[in-house]
Amino acid sequence: MRNIKTDFPVFAAYPEIAYLDSAATTQKPQQVLDAVTQYYREENANPLRGLYDLSVRATDAYEHARIAVRDFIHAASKREIIFTRNATESLNLVASSWGRANLCAHDEILVAVSEHHSDLLPWQTVSRETGARLRFLECDQTGFYSAEALKNALTANTKIFAIAQISNVFGRLNPIREFAAICHRNGTLIVCDGAQSVPHIPVDVRELDVDFLAFSGHKMYAPMGIGVLYGKRELLEQMPPFLTGGEMIEYVTRESATFAELPHKFEAGTVNVGGAVGLHAAIEYIGSIxxxxxxxxxxxxxxxxxxxxxxxxxxxxxxxxxxxxxxxxxxxxxxxxxxxxxxxxxxxxxxxxxxxxxxxxxxxxxxxxxxxxxxxxxxxxxxxxxxxxxxxxxxxxxxxxxx
Amino acid sequence: MSENFYNEVLIDHNLHPQHLHELPGATCSHSGMNPSCGDEITLHLTVQDGVITDGAYTGVGCTISNASADIMLDLIIGRTKAEAAHLTELFMKMIGGEITDDELAELEEAGALQNIARMPARVKCAVLGWKTLRFLLDEE
Incomplete structure (x- = not known):
């Protein structure tokens, strides 16, 4: 591989550093920084609602980023791509919106014991709120999860299984496709934390057949503050909004509102276009290598x-x-x-x-x-x-x- | 930063702590937690007539938090609660980078932690024992 370090200005500013903390956040290449700067210099306006040329350009920049994400993870539709702040927010969205609407006492939530707190605490919260029981799938000392253990852990009441594709501690790749098939045969959904996998290996959500996939832009060379939730369309359609406010409505009266279509239903308030543009550039940068x-x-x-x-x-x-x-x-x-x-x-x-x-x-x-x-x-x-x-x-x- | 900012005082207290043990007969105990790394130490004191007659700590900590707690106990055992509270405030002042030379002398060996003021990532470790002490002094 060519000398990649020269693409990253931080290594010119801090040449002596051996940066070995990319699982926490990656450095940003010039290509991403340039794309973000260009957006704010030339295309910035509040997207989605504006009735003038500049706002249309901002909207296009944002929606083009969504298409780039769709293609990057091989989703079927751009409506299945929700922009969030990061993987943590994406996982909170699933637990809060899908969880509250679909879980009740006697149901079970199965979480892999190696999960990052962002894929555990939202489930603890929804478990307390709904009475659903939180259970854990354990691995061995090498971080290996067996299909047998998963089959044994699933019960008729297990509604969802949460596991990372790559653990942020072990760095081990979990067999998500196999686990998704096991879950689906049991009528259980699978939510996958892709924060450590999407930046490093090709991920195809249709091939994996996961119901939800969460990841962060900042761990894949994009700016902080932009993340993604992928969800299967039929699930997202049925889920109530996570946050409410501007941009995510169709019609509002004093007492009620009708919500916008996917994906805007889940993107309340002014969105992070600069971050999305940076993520788009990061995807192109990864693609160029x-x-x-x-x-x-x-x-x-x-x-x-x-x-x-x-x-x-x-x-x-x-x-x-x-x-x-x-x-x-x-x-x-x-x-x-x-x-x-x-x-x-x-x-x-x-x-x-x-x-x-x-x-x-x-x-x-x-x-x-x-x-x-x-x-x-x-x-x-x-x-x-x-x-x-x-x-x-x-x-x-x-x-x-x-x- | 020097090749080794873990000076001899800190390394010695970490390897050979005098006060890392249970304390039967303690009159009060309190656990302090460093949420950024999960370290937890419990401070035990025996206080009689307003004087700290004995003290110890238990739990898991890094070199900085262990050494700091050990040095702190060296300093406060045999002192009154008011004196211990005064030393705690001086220590916090030192970590805040605002201490005078005279005040630094009062802290004796705890002065070995002065450079922590320039290492924001380790401040929480250095003050863990002292914050726990402050809680106990306020509670008593």
């Missing part, structure tokens, strides 16, 4: 990192020993050193990683670890970043007075 090259590059770097980490005494990898089961995400601990301290020592050497429980506290409780460190990759990382990371990692215990 291609998932074949991205996946090959990120997989090779993951294997390169894992090989070095395995040779460092006292370093323990969370999840599988196999590099194939870590898609750009390696979570680990170091004996005797608190993850917060590991991150601080890496930071002192200009290596950016995340420490803590990565918004997956129940998973850490399940694995019996208090907290962990996570290094995560994107297409701009190279072997030098990994070498720098490994070099500091080797010094951590000595610098903490343990060797």
């Amino acid at each position: 291609g998932f074949d090259a991205i996946t090959a590059h990120e997989s090779a770097l993951t294997a390169y990192a894992l090989a070095q980490m395995r040779d460092i005494p006292h370093v323990h990898i969370i999840g599988s020993d196999s590099a194939q089961e870590h898609l750009g995400i390696i979570t680990f601990t170091v004996d005797g050193v608190h993850p917060h301290d590991i991150a601080a020592i890496l930071d002192a050497d200009k290596v950016a990683v995340r420490a803590g429980h990565h918004c997956a506290q129940p998973l850490h409780q399940f694995l019996g670890v208090q907290s962990t460190v996570r290094m995560s990759l994107a297409l701009y990382n190279d072997e030098q970043d990994i070498d720098k990371f490994a070099e500091t990692l080797r010094t951590v215990r000595r610098r903490m007075g343990l060797e």
Whole structure:
């Protein structure tokens, strides 16, 4: 792959950094920054309602972005693409709108134990409100979920199953297509958190046959504040609005309102056109490199990192020993050193990683670890970043007075 | 930032804590939580006639929060509640980057945490024990 780093101005501003926190958010390429700037310089107006040329242009920019997202995830219709702020808001939309309308006492919600808090807390809330029982599907220590375990966990009352396509802690790809088929045979819907998968592997919602898919723009080179909820049209049509207000109505009287058609029913208030334009540019940027090259590059770097980490005494990898089961995400601990301290020592050497429980506290409780460190990759990382990371990692215990 | 900002005082308190244990006979205990990393420590004090006669902490913390709590207990055991409250305010002032040299001297070893004021990501760790102490002093 060509030198991708030159596309990202942050690496010119901060050349010494080894940025290994892309699972938290990615850096932004010049192409995305230019698209957003151009929109605000040349096409900005309040979209969807304006009756003049500039507003029509803003509307077009927004709706073209929606079409780009539709094609990117292979949805059947642009009406199935709802713009949100991020994956968290998308998942809240599903839990709040679909959940309140469809769940009641005796129903069950099944959530994978490795879910990010954004795919757990909304279900906790709707469980409390509706009386539906919240149950968990557990994985093994390598992050593997078996089809058998899923079949056993589903009951006649299980209405929905929530699971990420790639766990933000294990980095392991879950067999979503197989799980969707199992769920559907049981009359259960499946909601998939694609925040860690959509930026890194090709995702086809019709092939996966998921009922809902949530992801964030900012983890795929787009600006912060734009995200997507995909939902099957027949489900979205039946769901009540999530937020209410402007732009999402057809006709309003003092007491009632009729709501706009999909997707606008779920997009209350003035929308984030600049963010959508940035997401459109990010999709084109990813397309210009291609998932074949991205996946090959990120997989090779993951294997390169894992090989070095395995040779460092006292370093323990969370999840599988196999590099194939870590898609750009390696979570680990170091004996005797608190993850917060590991991150601080890496930071002192200009290596950016995340420490803590990565918004997956129940998973850490399940694995019996208090907290962990996570290094995560994107297409701009190279072997030098990994070498720098490994070099500091080797010094951590000595610098903490343990060797 | 230096090659190793974990100076000897912090590393020593973390590796060889004097006050990391249960405290039978404690007159009050309180748990403090650092929500950003999930660290939780519980502070135990024995207070008699307004004097902190003994103290300890239990739980899981990083080097900064452990060392800070350990140093804090060194400093406050044997002092009155009013003195402990005064030292707490000085510590917070130090972390806020507003302390005078005279005040810094009063904090003794806790001065080893002065540089944390320049590390926003670690401030919550450094103040965890002290905030828990402040809660106990206000409650008592």
